[in-house]
Amino acid sequence: MFELAAVFLLCAVALSYLIVTETDLLKAVAYSGVFGGLILLTLYVLMAPDVILAYVAISVGLSTGLMVFVVSKTTRHEVV
Amino acid sequence: MIETAIYVLFAIYGLSGVLYFIRLIKGPTIVDSILAADCVSLDVALIALLLSIYYKNSFLAVGALFLVLWAFILDVFAAKYLTRGEVGT
Amino acid sequence: MRFLPVTLLAFILYIIITGSATPYDIITGAITAVVAGLLFGRYLVKNPQKALNPARWVAMVAYFIKYITVIELKAHLDVIKRIISGETNPGIIKVPITVKDEYAKFLVANSITNTPGTVTVYMDDEYAYVNWIDVKTRDPDEARREILEEFEKHAKRIFEG
Amino acid sequence: MKKLITLSIILLAVLAGAYYLSSYLAPRAELNALGEFYLRNSYFGEHSAGSPEVVTAILWDYRGLDTYFETAVLFMAIISAVSIFRNIPSVSFHPRGFTNITKTGVKIVGLITFVAAATTAFHGHITPGGGFQGGSMLAVVPLLVIVGFSKKALEKAGLNKERALVIRTIGLLTIALAAFYPLLAGGRFMQNLSIYPKELYGMLVSGSLSLFNMAEFLAVGAGFTIIFLLLSNPEGGSEA
Amino acid sequence: MTFALALIVSSIAAIIIISLYGIAVRPNLVKKIICLGIFSDIINVAVILLGYRAVKNPLPPVLTDYSQKGVEELVRGAVDPLPQALTITAIVIGLAITVLMAYGAIHIQRKYGTVDVRKLVRWEE
Amino acid sequence: MILTVIGLILLAIGAVCDLLGAIGIHRFNTFYLRLHAATVGTVGGKFYPLLGVAFIAAEQGLWPVVGISVLAALLVLVTTPVGSHALAYAASKARIVEMELDEFRGEEDV
Secondary structure (H helix, E strand, C coil): CHHHHHHHHHHHHHHHHHHHHCCEHHHHHHHHHHHHHHHHHHHHHCCCHHHHHHHHHHHHHHHHHHHHHHHHHCCCECCC | CHHHHHHHHHHHHHHHHHHHHHHHHHCCCHHHHHHHHHHHHHHHHHHHHHHHHHCCCHHHHHHHHHHHHCCCHHHHHHHHHHHHCCCCC | CCCHHHHHHHHHHHHHHHCCCCHHHHHHHHHHHHHHHHHHHHHHCCCHHHHCCHHHHHHHHHHHHHHHHHHHHHHHHHHHHHHHHCCCECEEEEEECCCCCHHHHHHHHHHHHHCCCEEEEEECCCEEEEEECECCCCCHHHHHHHHCHHHHHHHHHHHCC | CHHHHHHHHHHHHHHHHHHHHCCCCCCCCCCCHHHHHHHHHCCCCCCCCCCCEHHHHHHHHHCHHHHHHHHHHHHHHHHHHHHHCCCCCCCCCCCCCCCHHHHHHHHHHHHHHHHHHHHHHHCCCCCCCCHHHHHHHHCHHHHHHHHHCCHHHHHHCCCCHHHHHHHHHHHHHHHHHHHHHHHHCCCCCCCCECCECCEECCEECCCCHHHHHHHHHHHHHHHHHHHHHHHCCCCCCCCC | CHHHHHHHHHHHHHHHHHHHHHHHHCCEHHHHHHHHHHHHHHHHHHHHHHCCCCCCCCECCECCCCCHHHHHHHHHHECCHHHHHHHHHHHHHHHHHHHHHHHHHHHHHHHHCCCEHHHHHCCCC | CHHHHHHHHHHHHHHHHHHHHHHHHHHCCCHHHHHHHHHHHHHHHHHHHHHHHHHHHHHHCCHHHHHHHHHHHHHHHHHHHHHHHHHHHHHHHCCCCCCCCECCCCCCCC
C-alpha cells in the first residue's frame, strides 16, 4: 500500500502545476481543495491519524472558506 | 479475498476519480469544476474508509466522516459568492 | 422542553462517533449533549411533542427503506439508460408544493435532488423549481404527480398532521 | 495545449528523478531511540505521561514547553490580525442569508459538527485527536452559520466578537494556570503526573492532558471564530 | 518499495519547486497566499515521511491494548510519533499566519484598489 | 462471511455506478445534465458502497468503523443534495449556464 502514496503525490504534482498556472482564482481554490484531499490520502498511508484530523479541519473546512472570502473581497480573475 | 477485492475496487474508484479529475480541469464553467471537485472529495472519503478496512484500524476512519460532512462547504460558499457577490450577508 | 430532542440526538451521535461506552464517554457525552441542546435547541426544534413521537420515527424509517430500494433503483436505471443512449430533453419547470413545515420541505427537496433525473433549483413557500432531465409535460399538476407527489405524501405523514 | 506539454515534461522529469534517486534511497525499518523511548514510556514505564495516545503525550507533556510557546504564537497571530482590522467602520446591511434548503442543511450539519468536535477534543488523550483538532473543527460551526444565515444571525444568537474574546481568554488562562500550578505544588513547570491524578474515579484522565485539551479546544475555536466574524463584514460604505 | 520512496521524494521536491515558483513569479497576492498554503502542506508531508517505517502493516502511534504485550507490539510496528506531534501545531499556526496575510491582502485592496504586485510597485510614481 | 459478501456486492454496485457517473459527466454537454450524472455518482456510487464498508467492518469486528460509515452514508444523503441545489441555483441565478426552458429565470426570491 505504500506505493499508493507515490501515485497520490504524482497526481498532486500535476495539480500543483495547474493551481500555479490557473488564472481564475475561484477555480484555483477548488483545485486546492482537491489537492488537500490527495495530501490527506497520503497521510492515511503514512499512518498519522492525529495529523489527519487537524488537516481535514483546516484544509477542507476552514481554508477553502477563508480563500473564498478573500477572493470575494479582492478580484476574481488574475491578470498575467 | 478481501484484499484482492480492495485492490480491484481501488482501481475502479481511482479510474472514475481520474475521469472526474479531467472534468475538474476541463470544466468550461466554474460550476462544472466545483461539481467535479465535490465528487472527487467524496471519492477520497470512500477510499479512506477502504484503507481503514485494509489496515484493520479503526482510528483511521474518523477523517472520512468529516470529509463527507464538509464536502458541500465549497459549493455553498462559491454559490453564495457567485449570486450575491458578498459571502457574509 | 425544547432542548430535550436535540440533547437526546446529540448524545446518540456522540456515542456513535466515539464507538465505545465507558463511564468517561457517558459523562462527557452528557455534558456535550446538554450544551448542544442549550445552544442549538431553540433553532432546531419548534415542537418537541412532534419530535419525540415514536410513530413519526417509524414512518420515517419505513419511508427511508422504501426510498433507498424501490424509488432510487427506478430512477438510477432511467438515468443510466440516458447516459448510454444520450437522449435528453432538459428544462426547469415550476411545480406547486403543499407541505408547509421546514423539515418537510427539506425532506421533499432532498428526495427530489437525490433521485437522479431531477434537481431542486429553488424552493419557496408555494412552488418548487425543478430541473428535470426529460420534460414530459409542462402542466403543473401533471408534473407534480410525476415528480413529488409520493415524497409529499410521506413527508406529510412524518412531519405534519 | 501548451499547458499540457509543460505538465507532461514536469511529470517525466519527476519520474526520471525518481529513477535516478532509487539507487541511493533505502526505506528504513528501524525506529529512532527517541521514538522508542516515547512509545515505551507514554502509558507504562518510569517516565510515564499517563496517556495511551503517544502524540498527545508528546504535545502536552514531554514537549509541553514547545506547545506552550506555540500557543503563544497562535495567540499573537490572531491578536495581530484583529489589531489590523481595528478601526474599520461596520457597514449596515440587510441580512438575507442563502436559500431555505441551505439554511436547514446548515442547522443539521452544524449540530453534528459541534458534537464531533467535542468528541475529538474530549477523547484527545485516548484516541487520536486533541485540542488543536477539535478547536479547528469547532470553528467550522460559525463559518457555516455565517454563510447559511448571515453574520447578524450569529450575533443575534449571542456570539459576538467580545464574547468570543472572553471565551478565548478563559481558555488561555486555564492553560496558563494549569501550567504554573505545579510550581506552587513543589514540582517543575508543566509537570503532569504526581501533581495531577492519572485516574479520576476510575476514569482515565491522564493528569493534566485532558484539561489542556479542553482549554485549547475553547481557545482555538473562539480564536478562529473572531477571525471569521471580522472577515464577514461586507465591503463598501464609507471608506476607511 | 525503493522506487516508490524515490518517487515520493522527487514528487515532494517537484511540488516545493513549483510552489516556490508560484510564490515568486505570479503577480496576484491571493495566488501567492494559495501557493504558500501548498508549500506548507507539502513540507508537513515531508516531515511526517521522516517518521515512517517500512514494516508490513505499520500501526499509528496509539496504544490500544493496555498491557506490556501491547507495548511490545507498538514498538514493533508503530511509526515515529515525534514528527507528527511537531506537525500538528505547525498546521494550526500555518492557518493563523495565512489569515494574517489574507487580512493584509484585503487591506491592500481597500487602500489601493488592486492586489497586483506590478501595479502596487508603481503606485508612488 | 455472509456479511462480507453483501458488503462486496454493495461495493461492486457502487463501483459500477461511480464509473457510469464519471462517464456521464463527460458524455453530457451542459452543466445541468452533468448534475444528473453526478447524482448517479454520489447516491449510487457513494451511498451504497459506504453501507457496504459498514457490512465488511461488522464482519471484522471494527465497531467504530461500522458506526462512522453508516453515519457517513446517511450524511451523504443530507449534504450532497444541499451542495447540488446550491450549484444549480447559482448557475441559474447568476446566469452562468443558459437554458432554453427555464421557468425560474426572472422569478423573485427572498
